[in-house]
């Protein structure tokens with residue numbers, strides 16, 4: 407593995423640096439990209455209230471496990487600006503925690519801020535919460551860079567084996583938009599591309615919220631990385647044809663036994679990958695590991711509104727925003743947002759501390775020895 411300072415790559419939109427979340431120094435507010443409007447419109451939203459933060463997470467203005475963790479932490483700081491009593495702290499923690507159940511980063515960030523401030527006098531709590539949220543943000547940026555460096559080494563090895571270009575498949579969006587830095591699953595891709603390693607990315611559209619089509623394709627385009635959008639169900643065919651060298655996905659929660667909970671459809675890709683000898687790499691920051699759960703079967707799977715399956719949103723030919731029904735009115739629909747891929751189907755876990763081949767080495771990397 408490479409050593410020294412972690413590599414970094416600027417995330418850009420129209421030549422300008424873009425970040426899913428920013429906080430101007432000294433401001434008691436944060437600014438986020440409204441991800442519901444991408445890729446057609448780039449709209450920023452100021453969050454200056456805990457309820458607004460909660461709604462932004464719930465409605466997926468912001469999404470992606472590490473990003474919702476950071477927004478949750480800032481949301482708690484905003485709540486404490488108004489009332490830092492014990493009761494208000496518990497109520498704000500509960501409100502933010504209830505927004506989305508699956509990604510453990512949200513609970514992790516909220517617990518971290520609460521544990522810190524609960525030990526302080528009421529008058530010192532809000533400032534301490536802002537500082538802690540800033541620390542969570544900065545750590546996530548550093549995690550992305552370190553994780554990206556480790557993933558880059560794996561990609562180099564694969565490229566050296568003669569894959570030119572390297573055909574990578576990804577699912578959902580685990581990019582800069584899902585994090586505070588330049589992503590988890592995409593971080594090695596951005597670095598490899600910046601270093602001239604020829605890449606092509608298969609982007610699966612990711613029904614029903616279309617994070618692949620709307621967000622990952624947008625990000626790859628900003629970076630000039632060749633990519634092709636495919637329907638989710640094309641993955642098996644592409645792998646069987648030998649058109650995929652590696653599948654790289656992010657994670658929303660990883661259990662202690664290495665089971666990986668990620669966007670719905672990941673498990674199908676993992677099965678197709680195993681059947682076709684395609685490696686499946688999971689990129690995960692350590693706050694995504696839930697050591698309290700022995701297996702992935704205990705991870706709560708978010709079920710979202712059926713309407714997200716029954717209607718599809720996009721831009722009409724005349725440029726207007728459109729939302730259309732795709733099934734007969736009254737059709738029953740189910741909308742599970744995540745699935746669990748058993749550890750046996752995962753070839754590599756890429757973390758900020760290095761690469762693990764299995765749950766035991768993941769444990770040793772993160773909990774073994776002196777940390």
Ligand code: MRU
Pocket residue numbers: 469470471472577578579580581584590591617655656657658668669743
């Ligand atoms: O429902 P979302 O969009 O918040 O889902 C999160 C994701 O984008 C993914 O599952 C991702 O791979 C993990 S977050 C880096």
